[in-house]
Amino acid sequence: MEKSQIKELKSILKSRYNRPMKYYIDTCTRCGLCYDTCHAYDGIPKKEFSPVGRAEVLRKLYKRYRSLSGMLFPYFTDAAGFSDKVMDQLHEAAWSCTGCRRCMVNCPFGIDTGMMMGVAKHLLVAYGTAPEELVMLADAAVEKGKSIDEFKEGYRGVIKDLEKTVQQKLNLPSPENLIPMEKMNADIMYVGLAGAHSIVNPAIIFNAAKENWTLSYFEGVNFGFFAGDPEKANFIAQRIIKEAVALNVKEVVMVECGTAFRILHSLMGELPFKVSSIVEVIYRYMESGKIKLKKNAVTEAVTYHDPCQLGRNGGIFEEPRDILKHIVSDYREMTPTREHNWCCGGGGGLGALDNEEFRIKTGKPKKDQIVKTGAKIVVSACENCVSQLQVIKSGYGLDIEVKYLTEIVCENLDV
Amino acid sequence: MWDKIFHYVLIHMVYLAFAVFFGGILFKLIIVLFSKKFKGSLATYPRKLPRPIGIAAEALIAMVLLVLGHLELIKEFKFIQIIKHDVFLGAGFVGITFMICTLYFLFRRFKSPWREISVPEDFLLLILLFLTTVIGSHLHIGERYEMAQFGLNAELYREYFGSLVAFKPVIPEGISLSPHYVLVALHIFLANLVLMMLPFSKMMHMVFAFLSLNLKRK
Amino acid sequence: MSTEIKADINMDLKGIACPMPVIKVSQQIKKMQVGQILAAETTDPGAHADFPAWAKSTGNEIVATEKKDAVTVFFIKKLK
Numbered sequence: 001m002e003k004s005q006i007k008e009l010k011s012i013l014k015s016r017y018n019r020p021m022k023y024y025i026d027t028c029t030r031c032g033l034c035y036d037t038c039h040a041y042d043g044i045p046k047k048e049f050s051p052v053g054r055a056e057v058l059r060k061l062y063k064r065y066r067s068l069s070g071m072l073f074p075y076f077t078d079a080a081g082f083s084d085k086v087m088d089q090l091h092e093a094a095w096s097c098t099g100c101r102r103c104m105v106n107c108p109f110g111i112d113t114g115m116m117m118g119v120a121k122h123l124l125v126a127y128g129t130a131p132e133e134l135v136m137l138a139d140a141a142v143e144k145g146k147s148i149d150e151f152k153e154g155y156r157g158v159i160k161d162l163e164k165t166v167q168q169k170l171n172l173p174s175p176e177n178l179i180p181m182e183k184m185n186a187d188i189m190y191v192g193l194a195g196a197h198s199i200v201n202p203a204i205i206f207n208a209a210k211e212n213w214t215l216s217y218f219e220g221v222n223f224g225f226f227a228g229d230p231e232k233a234n235f236i237a238q239r240i241i242k243e244a245v246a247l248n249v250k251e252v253v254m255v256e257c258g259t260a261f262r263i264l265h266s267l268m269g270e271l272p273f274k275v276s277s278i279v280e281v282i283y284r285y286m287e288s289g290k291i292k293l294k295k296n297a298v299t300e301a302v303t304y305h306d307p308c309q310l311g312r313n314g315g316i317f318e319e320p321r322d323i324l325k326h327i328v329s330d331y332r333e334m335t336p337t338r339e340h341n342w343c344c345g346g347g348g349g350l351g352a353l354d355n356e357e358f359r360i361k362t363g364k365p366k367k368d369q370i371v372k373t374g375a376k377i378v379v380s381a382c383e384n385c386v387s388q389l390q391v392i393k394s395g396y397g398l399d400i401e402v403k404y405l406t407e408i409v410c411e412n413l414d415v
Numbered sequence: 416m417w418d419k420i421f422h423y424v425l426i427h428m429v430y431l432a433f434a435v436f437f438g439g440i441l442f443k444l445i446i447v448l449f450s451k452k453f454k455g456s457l458a459t460y461p462r463k464l465p466r467p468i469g470i471a472a473e474a475l476i477a478m479v480l481l482v483l484g485h486l487e488l489i490k491e492f493k494f495i496q497i498i499k500h501d502v503f504l505g506a507g508f509v510g511i512t513f514m515i516c517t518l519y520f521l522f523r524r525f526k527s528p529w530r531e532i533s534v535p536e537d538f539l540l541l542i543l544l545f546l547t548t549v550i551g552s553h554l555h556i557g558e559r560y561e562m563a564q565f566g567l568n569a570e571l572y573r574e575y576f577g578s579l580v581a582f583k584p585v586i587p588e589g590i591s592l593s594p595h596y597v598l599v600a601l602h603i604f605l606a607n608l609v610l611m612m613l614p615f616s617k618m619m620h621m622v623f624a625f626l627s628l629n630l631k632r633k
Numbered sequence: 634m635s636t637e638i639k640a641d642i643n644m645d646l647k648g649i650a651c652p653m654p655v656i657k658v659s660q661q662i663k664k665m666q667v668g669q670i671l672a673a674e675t676t677d678p679g680a681h682a683d684f685p686a687w688a689k690s691t692g693n694e695i696v697a698t699e700k701k702d703a704v705t706v707f708f709i710k711k712l713k
Contacts, residue, residue, distance in 0.1 A: 018451040023627040026443070027620040030532045032523075047531045056532055069615045077616075078534035105459050109624045110631035112457050133656050136691065140655065144686035151682035154698070158678040161703055193651040194679025196703070219679055221651065267455035315460030339461060352652055387650040 006082045008126055010065055016119040017066055024116060025062045027109045028055060034103040034113070039343045040096045043362035051103035051113040054093035057086065058120050087127050094120035094228070095131065096358070098350055100308035100343030114348075121228020130227050134349050137223035138232045145239040148217055155217060156181060162196060166203045170415055179203050182247065183214035188281070189249040189273075191220040191240055191260065193383055198255050201406035202278055208413055209290040213253075216243055220260025221383070225267075226349025237263050244273055253281050256404055258309030258347060258382040265314055277310055279381045282409055283319035286326065292414035296329040302408075303332045303375035305366070305389065306341040307382030320381055320405055327412045332373040342366050344380075346388025359388060360395035367396045381405040421591075421600040424607070425575070426584045432607035439614025440622055447626070457630045507559055510552030517545040536616060543612075547605040550598055557595070567593055638697050638708050640672030641665065647676045647704065654680055655687050662693060662711050670696065671709045680705065 034051035035041055047053035063070025063079035070079035080086055099114035124130045144151065159179050167175040179199065180186070190206065190213055192199040199215065206213045218239050224232030241264075244252050251274040254261040265275045285291040304324055310316045317338050325331050334341065345362040366389070370378055378400050380386050389402040521541040524533045557565040571589040578585045590599055613619065644661060646654040654675050661671055673684075681698075684707050688695050697708040 018453055019447055020453050020457060020627070020630055022447050022450055023623045023630070026617065027623040027627050029617050029620055030529070030534070030537055032529045032532060035528055045528070047528070050528070050532075052532050075535060076539070077536050101459060104631065109620055110459075110628045112630075115453075115457065133659070136659055136687070137652055137655060139690040140683060140687035143690040144682055147686070147689070148682070151685055154681040154685070155678065157700070158681050158705065162678060192679070194654065194677045194683055195648075195651050196676055196678055198651070199678060217682070219651070219683070223652070266458070269454045312459050315458075315462075317461060339459065352656060383651055387653075390650075 001082055001084060001087075005127070009082050009123055012123055012126055013061060013065055013119075016122060017062070020112065020115060021062070021119070023109075024055070024111045025059055025067060028052065028059065028111055029109075030056070031108070034107055037103045037106040039100070039102070039345050039365045040098075040362045043345070043364045044358075048089060048092040049096045049362075051097075051107075051111075054097055054120075055111065055113050055116045057089045057093045058116050058123075061086065061123075087124070087129065090120050091124055091129050093117065094124060095350065095353070096362075098308070098343050098345060098347035100347055101313055102308065102340070102343055105312060105339050117348075118225075118228060122230060125227060125229045130229075131349070131353050133352055133354075134223055134227035135229070137352065138227045138229060138236065141219070141223050141236045141239075142232055144218070145235060148239075152217065159199070159215065162200050162203065165200050166207055169204050169410070169413075170207055172207070178207055180214045181217070183212075184247055186212050186214040186247060186249050188213040188251050188253050189216055189244050189247060190214070190253045190255070190278070191216040191218060192255045193219045193221060193257060193260075195383075197404065197407065198257075198383065201404065201410045202253075202255070204410050204413065205278075205282060205285065205291060205406065208415060209285045211290075214247060214249065216240060216252075218243065220255045220257050220264075222259055222263050223349070223352075225259060225263055226352070233263070237268055240264065241268065241271060249273055251276055253278055256307075256381045256383060256386075256406060258307040258313075258384060262309040262313055277314065277316055277381070279310065279316055279320050279323075279405060282406070283323055286323060293323070293326050293409065294412045294414050295326060297412045298328045298377070298408070299330065300376040301330045301332055301374055302328040302377045302379060303334055303370065303373045304405075305334070305344060305370075305378055305380040305385055306338060307380055307385045308341070308343050308347060310381055311341060312339045320379075323405065323409065324379060327408060332375050334369045334373055342369055344385050344388040344392065346384045346391070351384045351388055356391060356395070359391055363388065363392040363395065367392050367398065370398065370400060375400065377401045377403055377408075379403050379405055379408055417597075418591075421596065422586065424600050424604045425586055426579070428607045429579060429603060432610040436610040436613060439611075440619075443614055443619060443622070453630070456633060458633055459631055462632055507552065507556045510548050510555060513548045514545060514552060517541050517548065521545065540612070540616060540618060543605060543609055547602060547609060550602040550605065554595065554598060554602060565595065567595055567599070638670060640708060641669040642671050644671060644673045646673055646680075651677075651679070652683075655683055658684070658707075658709065659687070659691065662691075662709065665711050667711050667713060669711050671711070673707045673709060674704055675707070676703050676705075680707070684709070 030052055032052060038051050041050040060078060060080040063077045064074060064081045070077045094117045097117040101112060101114045104110055104112045163175040163178040166178045188211055190202055222233055222236045224236045252264060253276050254264060256278055261277045286293060302324060304320055342365040344366045345359050350359060378389055380389060386402055386404055393400055393402060523529050524537055554567060558567050571587050574587045575590060590596060646657060654677055658673050685695055688709060693712050694710045695707055696710045699706040
């Protein structure tokens, strides 16, 4: 490796050496309790695919350059400097982690491997081995933010088409303004994704509840964060924040997407508006009677997969369950569930990569869980989870149907 | 010559060890205090217990017992004697349990998958802790069961330790003239090493565990 | 809008999950020759902003778009 590159990587290490990182570098005792908690390690038992194995690669670098004992006695703590070999190990470590933070819940010291892998991904961006798909998507998202005015016209045109679908579903007289955009002082700004389902279904629910809402021009997902580039990640998140502030909305509601919710809810610090997930909003409507859902309309066995970023990392456990228990007559819980639920294996941007074989293998604990429940319909509230569950379904030949929560809600909406 | 070395180990090095121990922890905490905070939240859910209780419930409190046990070396504390017992607590089982634990942790590291993640530090620290406990345990059990007129009672340790705390260090003749003096010196020497290494090794988890667990609940 | 444009390769991206349309298109574009045109059919409303933004950031060109009900066809020309 060239000296200038090492210098650049070292400066990234330094800039990311924040308070939690200081704890995590010194605290891990390599007790190995996290081995059993990682779906990737469960699927492929290899050191680099375990939480401690992953973190250890990064920890070696930190010890070498930023800790006293590591600088004085590198042998003692197994510290290692930057080299192509270490960067390859780091690549394997970072890009097998979905950031589900199941290991953090089970770690006696609460070490956040997901956050550490964020730093690893940042190093890989500088080293030039970050997955090019994600870098490309992040660049496109940044470009979209810079020149949104050029794209507004075309986007509004297709949204007009979607309004007709909403009109049909709700038997309304006119499709006008069923999906409002750029509406000032709205109570809710909804942030969707690129796919039509992520806009139509919530639009049906918002209109059924007669909400004063508006649709964002941007997509909730943050490819900058997935790729590991904090600058781009921040820019992409700021697009939404700026739009919400400009429109003076009270609440920003995130699409069924784990990352989108986590970034705005937990990682952007204090914001001048409330951040909720669409799941919470549906629950609110259901409780207050703004929308009516058919009781026990689905008779097939249904189970719910907690998206890690909504459940464990966002605290949304009860809402989706209460919604489903209302619609479904045979609701089944997975074991383990809630904060101990297994990650499906599609998070952290892994779902966008060309690694289906890896994801089928590491989805094994999830598959076992689903099979055990005997459920015919698996519901989840995250785009990544749903597409990964589809991969698991076809990979293992499961006889299940995977559905979005908004989808099953819309199907059973009493209009 | 050995007398001089033992004297140094039992007095000067103890002060040095405690200075490094407290100074090191303080140094680490100051570094943490001046470090950049994480902008967002690293919380996990659900939070069943309020923050301080949750942290205490999760953090290991075994070390508290160890500290309590050693407090009695300085003098008789009424609050510890709420449950009547002979000094030391646990009739020698604390040391034996600790030895079994360190051995378990050590042997576990020879086996996959722990073998792959172990670094020299892990082995060395466990060996160090094991040796310290073996000798400490030996001193204690030897006295308690009066093996071969062992003759090193808790009173002597109290005199020695109490003098250190009062900054008027003396080594009682009962210790310095005992045939087991070398063992006492070795135990103190190893304990000093442990203390000095603690702030700069992974043993720092004793302190940081509380802080990193706090992040999980913030 | 011109329907005269002849595409060298056609891709059906209807109904696939986010962010696959853009990824699939970029993978396909990589395999193609400079100057060739790719026709990508999609139902994603987001594509109307994502495709042009992607084209801009990667230096390709969207020569035309064609809308039939919910389906939109993007004609993308590989420029480099």
